[in-house]
Amino acid sequence: MRISRRALLKGGAVVGAMLGGGSLPGFMRRALAAADEGPARRQVLAFLFLRGAMDGLNVVSPYGEPRLSELRPTLAVPAPGEERKSDVGPGALLDLGVPGFGLHPSLEPLLPLWREGTLAFVHAVGSPSATRSHFDAQDFLELGTPGVKGTRDGWMARAVAQARGDRSRLEAIAVAQRLPRSLQGEAAAIAFASLEQLRLRPLAGAPGGAQGAASGKEAFAAVELLERKLAGRTFRPGEGGYPAAQVGQSLRLLAALIHADVGLRVGFAEVGGWDTHVQQQGVLARNLADLAKALAAFRADLGPRLDDVVLIAATEFGRTARQNGTLGTDHGHGSVALVLGGRVEGGRIHGRWPGLSDDELFEGRDLAVTTDLRAVLAAAARAQLGATDVGRLFPGYSGLVLPGLLRV
């Protein structure tokens, strides 16, 4: 027996309606009415959430700050060209051509992107909320309303709702086990950790052993379209230079979805492991190496399609300017964000550098925030989705949309 897709779609609608898990009848109608093929070459906004608070000061490191080595006697990475301090530490920072700032040596695969001008950083970026709770800060970022927990939907759900152009059943996808708050809300977003998760096993005794691919709610249509679009695309380990780490596999899937023209407008992926309280040198170096390899492979994979993509990689807050007592760093405030895309004003560090002296540090201990992350996200949403209503995208936000980051 082959499970009927049509009937399952109806059944899926039942599932969605009864569970109330974000299913939208309007979306279902659109999905059913929509042509099988979405229009090709949509503009995509991708967000890679670096969960756990990435230490921005060691990612794009302000080696020109005289106080850095005093704040981080062990953890500061040597300036470009300098000797490494010990056997365990990483080598010297990579020269970015920006006086006083160097790139963590594990990010070397990103240098070509920086040089070709598709990669930019925004430094001292973050949230106006002073919270140092991972949980709250991640929620605030995903809801797009720092300090307000009651917001009903996520910023990416609101962004895609504003998107110009035809709707698609696959316009919002999270490569994640659970639907992130960023996409909870009005958009009929889909979440899956891997294509494998979307498949049903063949039923025992089914004639011909036909594989019954089916779904709950709107995922039904997604699976069918994905199967068709991604047919023939194999995912061999190591293929395309993607690292085996989770971030590599997630970005590979995201790139495949972009290539397949399934109608994607906003894509979400996530990677944890940035909460480096103890002996952070090794952990951070490994995480950054995976991140850099994944982003470089993503860029190579997209090729000319990078012109249609803006990917922002950001974290919920930074870490203490001072190293702590266990060769790590504790929860801080400002950090750094990475922005990758064909229309990015790359090869530049955007934002305003606040300095590291005691009165320049936030609450005397953390890198201050001089650019609200929402200014970055709003710029990307405007460029990629045509979402110009910032007040709707970020309720209560009256700050700027970061100028000069993206060529419109």
Added chain:
Amino acid sequence: MRHGIPWILGAVLAAACARQARKDVTPPLATDASQAAAGAAAEQDPEAGPPLSAQEQIEHALSRVTFGARPADKERVSRIGVAAFLEEQLHPEQIADGAVEEQVAKFPVLRRSSAELAQELARYRKQKKEDKAGATATAVPSSTMDADPVAEAPDPNLPAAALPRAGQRDLRKQLGKAGRGPAFDMVAQLAQAKLVRAIGSERQLQEVMAEFWFNHFNVFAGKQNEAALLPAYEQQIRELALGRFADLLAATAHSPAMLVYLDNWRSSTPMPPRRAGRGQPPRRNPNRGLNENYARELLELHTLGVDGGYTQQDIVEVARCFTGWTVAEPQRDPRYVFRPGMHDPGPKRVLEHEIAAGGEDDGNAVLDLLSQHPSTARFISRKLVQRFVSDDPPEALVQRAADAFSSTGGDIRSVLRTIFESPEMWSRRALRAKVRTPLELVAGSVRALGARVDDPMALARAVARIGQPLFAAQPPTGYPDDAASWLSSGALLARIDFGLALASGQMEGVQVDLAPLARDSMGPEEMLDRAAAQLGMPALSDRTRQYVLTQLRGAPLRSPIFASRALGLLLGSPELQRR
């Protein structure tokens, strides 16, 4: 002196009782507690609908304090009464559980000491390191014996026949350092034992609470060598699950698993223990000092809650109090010790209280302060109401539960009684208001079908695939407990797939007896009704009924294929995603 003898007698009696079971602080639930509360709920909130019927009360009780009703459970609760059943479950020490203990005894990891497990893990990791160094030296390509788990990922274009083992990758990938070698084996055994208990233990509420508290005091198996420390940690939580909150808090604060996971074992005063040099002030040693990780999560996640009224300075002060709370040797001798040389002896001020205890007692004083704090009472009560009533905890009930928490010195059983006799719990609004977590879905489905489990590993993989790999929650927040988090599309598909696999006998080591459900003489409607009844779904909605019958159209109307298909589809239906 006249009162001397009775006083001594009383003390001896109290000590004797403490050694047995902890005494009840509050009276048992009234016999008609659920009936009265259901009536009161309907009166207070007529819009919610009529009061829960006696049958609904039974189903509701089972859905909240067990991992799902077995076919015989309803009949039994109906016989002894809802309140008596709840009271029984509140006293796990009085419930015989030999059968399940015998089953979990098959997992050696539960019998081995933390030291033994930690040493095994350390030996393995040392060997791996040496192998790697040797391999690099002689330029031999790395072994494929322990291939990267991702490399085992099935090609999406391969037939789905590979799916019965699906979930293995989810499990390994999410486990970090514990994704391979003996650490994976330890976690896999522990996860299987947890499933065996969730499915088969008669002490269901204790298991529900063990899961609740483990998640509350979450420790990730794969950060350092926590995999070796978790069996002891998990069992300790289970034993304290219905006791006093302060005891749980103290146990987790002293546990090597938590000390390693949240780094406190390394946190120390930055000053060296001895004078740096004659006549010179002591100098800071940059490689030694404070780590705020445990202190922050202790306040934010374990006790006060993020809005519980503490400051960044409180976190620093709490971290100072806990300096010296460490582990003898995590790799060889993972046992709590206090090291005075690491302790910051200076004065501290936490939540506007001077902590002047000194030494090890600084930490104990903080734990006392926190476990008695009103914010803790509210935070814990809110989470419990969210677990037992609904995702949106009714404020009035949270307050009453918090009052019970405070007035009983944090007696968990008393807080649960307050919830169990509340109109909010027995309101129609709470009926099937919770979405089952993947663990609840998997364990509950097996319980409902009375399936025989010879090898629970396939079930552990299923839980992982649906999105909750056990012991693999990386952040200290643990897994979420609300519907929105669990109902993503991929997870819904994995839920449907699990139902079909379980009912059609595709779960390795799990067998479902379909004989009572299907006879060739039965028509499709009858078989469907029987399947629904087996799963405890008397009120099958018309839509679900039509959906399943449509799906089954054209299926061979021969048992047991039809029955298994019907069961599988029902297991994936909206009704059974809820509890």
